[in-house]
Amino acid sequence: MNWKDLLNETDRCLYCGNGYAEPVSWQAVLGLGEERRLCPACTDKLISIDALSSCPGCSRTGSPILCSDCRAWKEDRFWADHPFTNLSLYEYNSWMKELIARFKYRGDACLAELFTGEIARRLGSAAAEACVVPIPLSEERQYERGFNQAELLAAACRPVNILTRSGQAGKQSKRSRRERIGTADRVFRIDPVSLPDNKGFILIDDIYTTGATIRSAARVLYEGGAEAVSGLTLARA
Amino acid sequence: MRFLPVNSPDHHFPADHHFLPEQPIPRGRVWPVMEPLVNSHVPAEFLRLPDIPVETLFTPDPAPGFEPDIRLMHMLKGRRLLLDELLPDSSLETIQKHFAKGFIRFTTGFTKDKQCRRCGANSPADQALFHCFRCRKHCTYCRKCIMMGRVSECSIFVTSNVPAAEDPKNAAHTLAWEGTLSPGQKHASDFLTNRLQNGPPGECLLWAVCGAGKTEMLFSGIQKALKSGKRVLVATPRSDVVRELEPRFDQAFPDTEIAAFYGGSSDRFADADLTISTTHQLLRFYRTFDAVIIDEVDAFPYTHEPMLHFAVENAAKLNSHKVYLTATPERRMQRASISGTLPSVIVPRRYHGYDLPVPRFVWTFRWRKKAEKQEIPAAVTRWLRGHLENEKQIFLFVPTVKLLKQILPAAQKQFRVPVESVYSEDPDRKEKVTRFRQGKTRLLLTTTILERGVTVKGVQVGVLGADDSRFTESALVQISGRAGRSPDEPEGDVCFFHDGSTKAMVRARQQIEAMNREREGISR
Numbered sequence: 001m002n003w004k005d006l007l008n009e010t011d012r013c014l015y016c017g018n019g020y021a022e023p024v025s026w027q028a029v030l031g032l033g034e035e036r037r038l039c040p041a042c043t044d045k046l047i048s049i050d051a052l053s054s055c056p057g058c059s060r061t062g063s064p065i066l067c068s069d070c071r072a073w074k075e076d077r078f079w080a081d082h083p084f085t086n087l088s089l090y091e092y093n094s095w096m097k098e099l100i101a102r103f104k105y106r107g108d109a110c111l112a113e114l115f116t117g118e119i120a121r122r123l124g125s126a127a128a129e130a131c132v133v134p135i136p137l138s139e140e141r142q143y144e145r146g147f148n149q150a151e152l153l154a155a156a157c158r159p160v161n162i163l164t165r166s167g168q169a170g171k172q173s174k175r176s177r178r179e180r181i182g183t184a185d186r187v188f189r190i191d192p193v194s195l196p197d198n199k200g201f202i203l204i205d206d207i208y209t210t211g212a213t214i215r216s217a218a219r220v221l222y223e224g225g226a227e228a229v230s231g232l233t234l235a236r237a
Numbered sequence: 238m239r240f241l242p243v244n245s246p247d248h249h250f251p252a253d254h255h256f257l258p259e260q261p262i263p264r265g266r267v268w269p270v271m272e273p274l275v276n277s278h279v280p281a282e283f284l285r286l287p288d289i290p291v292e293t294l295f296t297p298d299p300a301p302g303f304e305p306d307i308r309l310m311h312m313l314k315g316r317r318l319l320l321d322e323l324l325p326d327s328s329l330e331t332i333q334k335h336f337a338k339g340f341i342r343f344t345t346g347f348t349k350d351k352q353c354r355r356c357g358a359n360s361p362a363d364q365a366l367f368h369c370f371r372c373r374k375h376c377t378y379c380r381k382c383i384m385m386g387r388v389s390e391c392s393i394f395v396t397s398n399v400p401a402a403e404d405p406k407n408a409a410h411t412l413a414w415e416g417t418l419s420p421g422q423k424h425a426s427d428f429l430t431n432r433l434q435n436g437p438p439g440e441c442l443l444w445a446v447c448g449a450g451k452t453e454m455l456f457s458g459i460q461k462a463l464k465s466g467k468r469v470l471v472a473t474p475r476s477d478v479v480r481e482l483e484p485r486f487d488q489a490f491p492d493t494e495i496a497a498f499y500g501g502s503s504d505r506f507a508d509a510d511l512t513i514s515t516t517h518q519l520l521r522f523y524r525t526f527d528a529v530i531i532d533e534v535d536a537f538p539y540t541h542e543p544m545l546h547f548a549v550e551n552a553a554k555l556n557s558h559k560v561y562l563t564a565t566p567e568r569r570m571q572r573a574s575i576s577g578t579l580p581s582v583i584v585p586r587r588y589h590g591y592d593l594p595v596p597r598f599v600w601t602f603r604w605r606k607k608a609e610k611q612e613i614p615a616a617v618t619r620w621l622r623g624h625l626e627n628e629k630q631i632f633l634f635v636p637t638v639k640l641l642k643q644i645l646p647a648a649q650k651q652f653r654v655p656v657e658s659v660y661s662e663d664p665d666r667k668e669k670v671t672r673f674r675q676g677k678t679r680l681l682l683t684t685t686i687l688e689r690g691v692t693v694k695g696v697q698v699g700v701l702g703a704d705d706s707r708f709t710e711s712a713l714v715q716i717s718g719r720a721g722r723s724p725d726e727p728e729g730d731v732c733f734f735h736d737g738s739t740k741a742m743v744r745a746r747q748q749i750e751a752m753n754r755e756r757e758g759i760s761r
Contacts, residue, residue, distance in 0.1 A: 012362065027426070102383065102384070105385060106377070106383050106384055106387060107383065107387035108365075108380060108383045108387070109365065109367035109378070110366075110367065110380070139464035142370050143371060144321070144369060145370070145371070146367070146369050146370050146371055146376075146387065146389070147367055147368065147370055148370075186516075
């Protein structure tokens with residue numbers, strides 16, 4: 001390591017811990033630029049999903065038309081007249097997989113800070129009008145983990161916990177695709193004490209795989225009188 | 238979990254959680270009562286982790302006649318584990334019972350001055366804050382050792398409070414290795430055996446040149462230590478070294494239990510007389526080894542990571558032997574060895590007895606500029622061509638991955654032989670090295686990742702840009718040590734291409750020449 005490099009490296013990547021130099025710009029001098037906290041090497045591996053070339057219903061990458069999964073959901077009588085779209089921000093590549101594993105399973109809570117700003121920016125004014133609801137964890141799971149990852153991701157959009165989740169269902173990531181879509185068990189409940197006046201809701205979660213979890217929460221909200229529910233997840237598997 | 242003062246009026250235990258101490262406990266001490274951490278019968282009500290510091294807990298003496306749970310005590314043998322690591326395999330009730338009977342002890346995750354007890358990190362840069370669902374407070378956690386599971390302020394470590402049961406197996410620990418040691422190896426082997434048996438506990442250095450046959454020198458000493466009932470650990474910073482050592486020790490000690498630990502190894506809680514582990518995996522061990530042998534003690538990341546030194550210190554017993562094993566000790570360690578403050582033995586000869594190849598310096602004017610233009614400097618091309626025409630295999634070391642990618646196309650175009658490149662994040666790294674070993678690839682461009690551990694017969698070694706700061710003295714000695722390792726071809730050409738020689742280059746050459754001047758093993 002050259003001492004000149006050490007002098008230049010002003011920042012430390014929040015994920016890989018390597019030092020790097022934030023490029024000098026007028027924005028940074030004036031304090032307008034947002035802190036990135038990821039080194040250039042990690043930024044390269046973080047791949048945003050382009051809304052124009054992904055499924056408008058669930059952000060699945062590949063084609064801009066409604067994907068087969070979303071069409072299958074539409075066939076359900078309930079979803080035929082209750083609109084639900086999900087927006088995912090990043091591709092679930094191997095780098096993202098490792099990052100989410102470290103965040104959720106190892107419990108590195110502060111990694112959420114990498115995304116809170118971007119999530120708030122993408123929600124924009126919608127977050128002010130609607131009520132931002134993180135997908136809850138069962139109490140056992142939340143105790144085990146120490147935090148709810150969806151709540152941390154939504155931290156910059158004033159999340160409201162109006163849902164609760166019962167513990168019988170078990171881990172979603174341990175099930176097969178068929179089991180997930182087929183689970184009709186109602187794991188979510190609206191906590192009646194904290195229901196706000198808003199009629200629009202945005203659900204926040206970490207990963208969208210088949211959509212079973214987030215739609216099951218959306219359904220509970222619709223049945224509780226919501227007028228519009230949509231979803232935002234960090235990654236699209 | 239709930240912790241209550243024993244005499245407090247508001248404690249009412251359910252009958253099956255009732256473990257009152259059998260002896261009076263000192264005033265001001267508290268007695269923990271664990272209940273299911275999450276009480277599913279009473280919705281939305283949680284039993285919290287304590288506000289009471291674990292330091293004030295009263296741990297009674299082990300109760301005689303109590304039959305401990307074999308599985309739990311097995312997991313805790315020689316280890317310090319988070320309560321969360323035990324819970325999948327044990328229950329809170331079992332843990333509570335063992336605590337009440339004085340068989341286990343609790344400690345906090347952090348020390349009072351906010352140091353992680355597991356990895357020793359105490360700088361604010363290695364810590365973060367989150368709102369903890371367990372203690373319902375802002376809770377600091379350690380990011381340094383997060384990959385082993387989170388240690389936070391409200392975490393609880395569990396250790397065994399009883400001395401590990403003496404194993405009745407009393408294995409013979411026969412040594413099945415039947416090779417002969419070279420005079421240098423014999424010298425070092427005797428030194429080590431004597432030290433582990435009769436010497437005072439403490440550190441010593443085994444400085445053996447590349448290709449001296451380090452592992453064979455250890456066998457006799459390890460065998461004697463095992464026979465006298467010692468727990469022996471062979472640790473190394475690199476997981477590939479663990480995977481390479483395991484079969485060799487397995488063959489040498491056929492009736493000894495051997496456990497190997499590296500990221501992703503199968504049984505996390507294996508217990509054996511001889512343990513082979515990466516230094517990272519030592520974070521789970523606690524004061525259990527009588528003799529610790531650290532192979533490649535100067536290798537990355539051990540030298541750069543205080544956490545790993547902390548892990549080794551914690552894994553070893555308070556009075557233990559520490560043996561550092563390397564071909565290229567750091568300067569600090571070299572000085573300590575020469576001045577005699579660090580007891581050491583030097584093996585200056587390779588096991589086949591031939592001299593180490595001494596590097597030649599070749600001035601390559603402006604190699605960096607050439608490489609940026611995707612050209613290989615003329616001097617290097619000439620050298621490569623010469624050896625390739627003689628049907629030799631060549632390692633060409635370069636300082637950076639970027640440079641590697643710049644010159645690879647030129648190399649593939651200029652020479653009509655299979656050329657490949659490897660670097661640390663290369664997905665096909667293992668296959669490419671295998672192909673080179675089999676002789677399918679003639680020229681392998683590599684970064685410093687292949688500086689140690691790779692033995693290829695009759696290989697020639699070049700370093701393009703030896704004056705780069707990444708090539709330290711020890712890296713250059715290790716790289717030079719790749720050549721001439723086989724007794725059939727003990728000669729090898731080592732060539733440093735540079736644009737102005739550096740201290741590291743000169744020192745590396747001096748070190749090699751000094752070793753060649755020595756004949757026998759030296760001990761200090």
